[in-house]
Amino acid sequence: MYDLTVIIPTFKEEANIRNIITEVDAVFQKNALNGEILVVDDNSPDNTIAIVNELKKTMKNLNLLVRTSDHGLSQSVADGFLHACSDVFVVIDADMSHPPSLIPKMFEEIRAGSEVVIGSRYMEGGGIKKWPLKRRIISLGATFLGRLLVPDITDPVSGFFAVRQSVVAEAHLKPRGYKILLEVLGKGTWENDKEIPFEFSDREIGTSKLKIKTIIEYAQQVLDITLYSFTHHQSAAWREWKKIFKFGIVGLTGIVVNVAILNLLLLAGVRYEIALVFAIVVAIFNNFLWNDLWTFKDHARKSISSIWKRLQLFYVVSAGGALINYGVAVILVYVVTMDGNLANLCGILLGFIWNFVVNRRVTWPRTRG
Ligand SMILES: Nc1nc2c(ncn2[C@@H]2O[C@H](COP(=O)(O)OP(=O)(O)OP(=O)(O)O)[C@@H](O)[C@H]2O)c(=O)[nH]1
Ligand SMILES: [Mg+2]
Structure with missing residues (x-):
């Protein structure tokens, strides 16, 4: 058993994967954290899997889950929740958009009583570097819609967050698309949250996978969480x-x-x-x-x-x-x-x-x- 599991969902991240794993592990060592790194890959056709397997030879706390069906970012994270060997999960992108140096702070907040800790781009002190206007508008729209379900959270669609296992244990997550956090917040069981500001930096290497389909899936997801809340009265929604x-x-x-x-x-x-x-x-x-x-x-x-x-x-x-x-x-x-x-x-x-x-x-x- 580990104190926490850092879940890294990946698809075609051969250019970034070594870097993020090394950085997260360095953060563990520096802060004396007994942490697991769990890479959840959707059977990438590039070298991502080979690189993780190679790193695994020298890193005991590195695990890899390769998925071959139901391709998708949110589904991968939800699978990671099931396979993690700890009670605290931190989700982080592979492309260095999220600073691993915040992980200890998130973990500390969880230990201090928060059930969900969110890296927020939209609270004071947070921000987004180098995003084209189109992406900013889409993200603000998604955030507005998400905040109808959880108004106290400034960034309910952040990809960088920590959550206790107990929050998602009973929830029937049916995530689609990109916004796993909203699924967790909307369907999970929690009372105490904490947001920590951070500056999101756009990926420098590798390819982006955001498509129009993503937006449609998101609207469906918001509707699904709304309907779910009618029959699951412990949910935040x-x-x-x-x-x-x-x-x-x-x-x-x-x-x-x-x-x-x-x-x-x-x-x-x-x-x-x-x-x-x-x-x-x-x-x-x-x-x-x-x-x-x-x-x-x-x-x-x-x-x-x-x-x-x-x-x-x-x-x-x-x-x-x-x-x-x-x-x-x-x-x-x-x-x-x-x-x-x-x-x-x-x-x-x-x-x-x-x-x-x-x-x-x-x-x-x-x-x-
Ligand atoms: N397992 C899995 N991981 C994915 C999938 N799509 C994206 N990811 C990973 O999820 C994280 C976020 O994906 P990104 O493509 O960076 O999404 P984004 O940050 O919204 O957009 P860009 O950074 O501009 O590409 C990265 O670590 C990706 O490798 C997927 O279908 N399956
Ligand atoms: Mg990214």
Whole structure:
């Protein structure tokens, strides 16, 4: 048994493989880590396998898994999880895009209690060197989509991460394409994560395998994780659904409060325009309180410590939601000539999505670390 296993997925990496193995092993030695290196290769037609076999003669902690079916990066990593001889896995690319020097820090964080540790390109201190605009845009799109499932993670599609075996032990991973981390985060069982910034450097040698098919597979994967969460309630994606559901219920109580206040004030003889303003302001206050005490109770009060600040943010975001509701309904009625009630429902839905997504990130972000 080792303390950790560094999994290196490879396909046609003869130009890089010796280098990455040597570097990872040097990091092990320097930090007195009892680590295994597991190369998972998809039966590369070049010299990758031969080079690993040659290195294996002198390195006891180097293992090789050659796969001959179900070709794919994510599938290879998932296979690596099954074949690793330790309880902590670190996944790293072979092409030197990820700095092996961060491995000890990741391992330390795992030992300190994190279940997933992610090398993030998108948090403060992280970055990407030498990427063409097209790749940056694709990556940002993928990150945005992934963050709908796990909003607290800045880089849910990073290829550089550490994870405890227990996180994936019960998960039915069905990874396709490139984004194994999102599969792990979406389907795995975990509570504590940690992100560490790093600068991604583009490969200098060897060929890239990113294709259009990759993007389609990714969209399918996001959908698959969403469906999975409906039947697997320990998953992180389900935690997010629960919040959306609670936020929705709170929204409904807001309607009740709104209607009640409006009618009370009208009964008391207050003019309609004035009564309506009160009704809206109090309803938003009602929603704030319930969301603060219930929907986001596990992460409220932590990152933005002042309740007044959270209340102000909530009012501002809600005003945005109301504007979206209004704008969408008006456009649908006047431009698309949609039925008024249907148009309003569409507006309410979009306003709701805005309110949830923005409040989730701005008013009640979760603290970490
Ligand atoms: N086992 C296996 N490994 C793969 C496969 N595709 C890519 N890899 C490995 O996964 C890692 C990341 O692949 P890259 O091709 O570098 O992907 P990328 O970083 O998104 O793109 P570039 O660096 O621009 O090529 C590398 O170590 C590859 O050798 C595959 O189908 N099977
Ligand atoms: Mg690469």
